[in-house]
Amino acid sequence: MAKPVLIIGAGIAGIQAALDLAELGVDVYLLDKKPSIGGKMAQLDKTFPTLDCASCILTPKMAAILKYKNIRLLMYSEVESVVGEAGDFRVRIRMKPKYVDWDKCTGCGTCIQKCPRKVPDEFNLGLNDRKAIYILFPQAVPRKAVIDAENCLRLNPPPELKERAKGRELCGVCEIVCPTKAIRYDDKPKRIELNVASIIIATGGEVYDPTRIPEYGYGKYMNVYTHLEFERLVSATGPTGGRILRKSDNKEPKKIAWIQCVGSRDRRFNHYCSAFCCMASTKEAILAKEHVKGVDATIFYMDIRSFGKGFNEFVERAKEEFGIRYIRGRVVKIEEESETKNLIVYYEDTFESKLKKDVFDMVVLATAIKPNIPRVIEGLALDEDGFIKLKDPYLDPVSTSIEGIYVIGIAASAKDIPDSVSEASAAAIRACQLAKGKELEVLADGGELDG
Amino acid sequence: MIYILREIVFIALQIYIILRMRTLNGLTVSERLIDVKYRPRILDEIVRLGGKSVTICYQCGSCTAICPLSEYFDTSFRKSIKYVQLGLTDLINSDLTPWLCYQCGECNDSCPREAYPGEIMMALRRYKIITNSIGRIARIFYDRLGLAVSLILLSLLALFGILFFIGPVNISYVDIYSFIPYDFIHNAGLVLGIIVGISVIYNILLMYRDFKSHYITGFYADGYNRGVGMWLKEFFSILVNEVMVQRLFNRCDGNKWRYVAHLSLFWGFTGLFISTSIHYIVDLSGIHIDVIYPRLIGIVSGILLIYGTIYHIYKRLRRNESRFKYTYASDWVFLILLFFVGVTGFLTTIYIYMDLAIATYLMYGLHVILVFDLLIIAPFTKFMHALYRPFALLFYKMYVGGVEYG
Ligand SMILES: Cc1cc2nc3c(=O)[nH]c(=O)nc-3n(C[C@H](O)[C@H](O)[C@H](O)COP(=O)(O)OP(=O)(O)OC[C@H]3O[C@@H](n4cnc5c(N)ncnc54)[C@H](O)[C@@H]3O)c2cc1C
Ligand code: SF4
Numbered sequence A: 001m002a003k004p005v006l007i008i009g010a011g012i013a014g015i016q017a018a019l020d021l022a023e024l025g026v027d028v029y030l031l032d033k034k035p036s037i038g039g040k041m042a043q044l045d046k047t048f049p050t051l052d053c054a055s056c057i058l059t060p061k062m063a064a065i066l067k068y069k070n071i072r073l074l075m076y077s078e079v080e081s082v083v084g085e086a087g088d089f090r091v092r093i094r095m096k097p098k099y100v101d102w103d104k105c106t107g108c109g110t111c112i113q114k115c116p117r118k119v120p121d122e123f124n125l126g127l128n129d130r131k132a133i134y135i136l137f138p139q140a141v142p143r144k145a146v147i148d149a150e151n152c153l154r155l156n157p158p159p160e161l162k163e164r165a166k167g168r169e170l171c172g173v174c175e176i177v178c179p180t181k182a183i184r185y186d187d188k189p190k191r192i193e194l195n196v197a198s199i200i201i202a203t204g205g206e207v208y209d210p211t212r213i214p215e216y217g218y219g220k221y222m223n224v225y226t227h228l229e230f231e232r233l234v235s236a237t238g239p240t241g242g243r244i245l246r247k248s249d250n251k252e253p254k255k256i257a258w259i260q261c262v263g264s265r266d267r268r269f270n271h272y273c274s275a276f277c278c279m280a281s282t283k284e285a286i287l288a289k290e291h292v293k294g295v296d297a298t299i300f301y302m303d304i305r306s307f308g309k310g311f312n313e314f315v316e317r318a319k320e321e322f323g324i325r326y327i328r329g330r331v332v333k334i335e336e337e338s339e340t341k342n343l344i345v346y347y348e349d350t351f352e353s354k355l356k357k358d359v360f361d362m363v364v365l366a367t368a369i370k371p372n373i374p375r376v377i378e379g380l381a382l383d384e385d386g387f388i389k390l391k392d393p394y395l396d397p398v399s400t401s402i403e404g405i406y407v408i409g410i411a412a413s414a415k416d417i418p419d420s421v422s423e424a425s426a427a428a429i430r431a432c433q434l435a436k437g438k439e440l441e442v443l444a445d446g447g448e449l450d451g
Numbered sequence B: 001m002i003y004i005l006r007e008i009v010f011i012a013l014q015i016y017i018i019l020r021m022r023t024l025n026g027l028t029v030s031e032r033l034i035d036v037k038y039r040p041r042i043l044d045e046i047v048r049l050g051g052k053s054v055t056i057c058y059q060c061g062s063c064t065a066i067c068p069l070s071e072y073f074d075t076s077f078r079k080s081i082k083y084v085q086l087g088l089t090d091l092i093n094s095d096l097t098p099w100l101c102y103q104c105g106e107c108n109d110s111c112p113r114e115a116y117p118g119e120i121m122m123a124l125r126r127y128k129i130i131t132n133s134i135g136r137i138a139r140i141f142y143d144r145l146g147l148a149v150s151l152i153l154l155s156l157l158a159l160f161g162i163l164f165f166i167g168p169v170n171i172s173y174v175d176i177y178s179f180i181p182y183d184f185i186h187n188a189g190l191v192l193g194i195i196v197g198i199s200v201i202y203n204i205l206l207m208y209r210d211f212k213s214h215y216i217t218g219f220y221a222d223g224y225n226r227g228v229g230m231w232l233k234e235f236f237s238i239l240v241n242e243v244m245v246q247r248l249f250n251r252c253d254g255n256k257w258r259y260v261a262h263l264s265l266f267w268g269f270t271g272l273f274i275s276t277s278i279h280y281i282v283d284l285s286g287i288h289i290d291v292i293y294p295r296l297i298g299i300v301s302g303i304l305l306i307y308g309t310i311y312h313i314y315k316r317l318r319r320n321e322s323r324f325k326y327t328y329a330s331d332w333v334f335l336i337l338l339f340f341v342g343v344t345g346f347l348t349t350i351y352i353y354m355d356l357a358i359a360t361y362l363m364y365g366l367h368v369i370l371v372f373d374l375l376i377i378a379p380f381t382k383f384m385h386a387l388y389r390p391f392a393l394l395f396y397k398m399y400v401g402g403v404e405y406g
């Protein structure tokens, strides 16, 4: 019997690898630390270079995951340790308590409506609030609720309320309203151990924290956003329902600037190029033009890296059809006008060799991407930029330093969705070979051709 | 016969051309990321003069945009770096931009490539000091060995001069002229002054020639014209604002102490020059004024000079601020000479007052030697920025344009 394969991280890369393996008849564990699969792509509005809606591509794939009997989801879980070797890894996994019985929960959302406790919504990067009991996003797969224990009044009551309650339990609203009685306040973390043939790491990455680059004033100036925040802002499922509104005055901006290579290609922060942000900003600028009539969209760049299929045409279209301004020059600092909260950007227009200042209503930082590394795997080598090191970037680009452990997507290097997906399929084949080891050997022996 | 001769000449020419190409190509394989196979000679020269990272600049323009001077002058530091990368020697020679830079170091901190653009500007100034000196003589002083040898030779020359002319020395009380005779010190001073003066003027003319020869439009900036009045007005404006109070320097830098130290250096040096000149004129013309006035100026200036040099030497030794990170040998020599000129001058004065004859003579002799060294190399080392810069500003304002002081 073929042994299963574990996929850590259920972004687009992990999802694609799971689907390919399942199709090949291999059992798959798909693990994610979040309560839903989808990863970064679920947070995007549209994708370059076709401007297809991201969820229109992603949602069918996420739904497909549920159809395969040989894919088991390990949501809200983390890997604790990995021992063994290719073909025989033993993996310890900690499943965080969800406080909701997922077998019973139907995802109706009644509990969410009634929950009194509001906290910043991390899926929308804190641009709005969610409840203490929540479903990660509307199209979540699986569409089940979890309680954020830290912020729940019942599970972690604030000290002053606890005192007044005098020993009585607080809140408990969700338990009362849940039609299927799915709430379990006494849920405990669970540990399981798996025996797998191979592991695929697809933990993706996180946007670099731009507060480390003080000259852009992110976090200090209200109308400076990261590109991921902007994606949420234009998304119909986002905090503003798809309207681009400034944090400072809830008005539509008339002039938006994108600043490229923020924290990327910069020796002071990250050396590498984040690979997708040139195209992502081009896409976002087009979206801005579509959302706000007559908006001025300007991209400050040093080189536009439009290397993929159809990418260059996409940039040309942005310039000619949508009238997006591309200015060659790095913005060196941003200042805020104290009354209007508009932003003054300083740069050298390198075509004119002149210092210029320009005022914008909103600035979007095309911030670098940093990989998520599962630190628990001993002996997993990293490269000098902090990504997982590839065994051979030319001929074996999905293998890590450990045999039988593969890496795909942004965990390996900054890349876009098409590249992540191709790597996923490549890694799926490699993992399949290990999972089906014995069977394939037999086939190879018997596969002699007649002379 | 003629045919064979012609062939030989042709072959010789070809060999010559091939050899020249080889040297031009240089082909230094750089370990840097942005590597150019064709390395123009000037690139290596700038690297040698301290612009070590000129090849890694990726032309983002942050240095121009952060520079406080870009608000006052229509200029681009990035472009000057591009000229070096491309080896456009003529344009580099005519480019006055490096002279505008005050070495405040802000660009070093905001360069995403850590290319230290401020250091590249500094290297370009050294390069310009060399190319704009008579017969490129300054290159001797930008070579460690050349610098050491020439300093030793100059000092020996001064020493022998003193030994040769040394008078019947009065040991019982201080009489400076019994040590170095009156005529000798004055005539030597005069000759030295003329040599230095001519070098300085000639160097500035060279700078002007280079600037004009490739200055692209060849016209005066908007609102400027050929009138002598215009030139004079700008000249005095720069003299007051940029030389005497150094307003842009002050604005350019958040750091008041560095401004004060730099101004002290300038006024210390100028003050000493003035007090010496007064002495000189007094002696020469026989007019009687109380020597206390020039001496007072001298003492105050000496203190300023010593303070300024100590500040700069200290900062350069600490190297923790990006603008003080790299110091070229010749910059050290200039600073150290200044410092010791100040110290020896001071000590001499003190010894005179204490009436210690031998100590005075020794200190004074040392002082004279150091002053001699300093003045001779001044037109060819860092000192010249004090004169190139105001003139560069003048030419820049007249031909390219610049903003008025608000
Ligand atoms: C603003 C922005 C716009 C973009 N626009 C486009 C676009 O238009 N077109 C395009 O092609 N690409 C675009 N991209 C790039 C695209 O998002 C990525 O290429 C893609 O999402 C990478 O997928 P992934 O699966 O490698 O990583 P992710 O999508 O990041 O998924 C990683 C998953 O792993 C989970 N995880 C992380 N660490 C652990 C752990 N330790 N244990 C368990 N689970 C873990 C995470 O919760 C997440 O679900 C954009 C990126 C950004 C930031
Ligand atoms: S009310 Fe119950 S069934 Fe409905 S989403 Fe909440 S936990 Fe699930």
Ligand code: SF4
Pocket (backbone or CB within 6 Å): A114, A115, A116, A117, A132, A133, A147, A151, A152, A153, A154, A155, A171, A172, A173, A174, A175
């Ligand atoms: S117990 Fe109350 S606060 Fe906690 S999740 Fe349920 S409704 Fe929200």
Ligand code: SF4
Pocket (backbone or CB within 6 Å): A260, A261, A262, A264, A265, A272, A273, A274, A275, A276, A277, A278, A279, A303, A304, A305, A366
């Ligand atoms: S993709 Fe573009 S914006 Fe992003 S780091 Fe690379 S060059 Fe800079």
Ligand code: SF4
Pocket (backbone or CB within 6 Å): B056, B057, B058, B059, B060, B061, B062, B063, B064, B078, B081, B110, B111, B112, B113, B114, B115, B116, B117
């Ligand atoms: S800031 Fe650095 S990389 Fe950018 S143009 Fe100046 S020297 Fe070059």
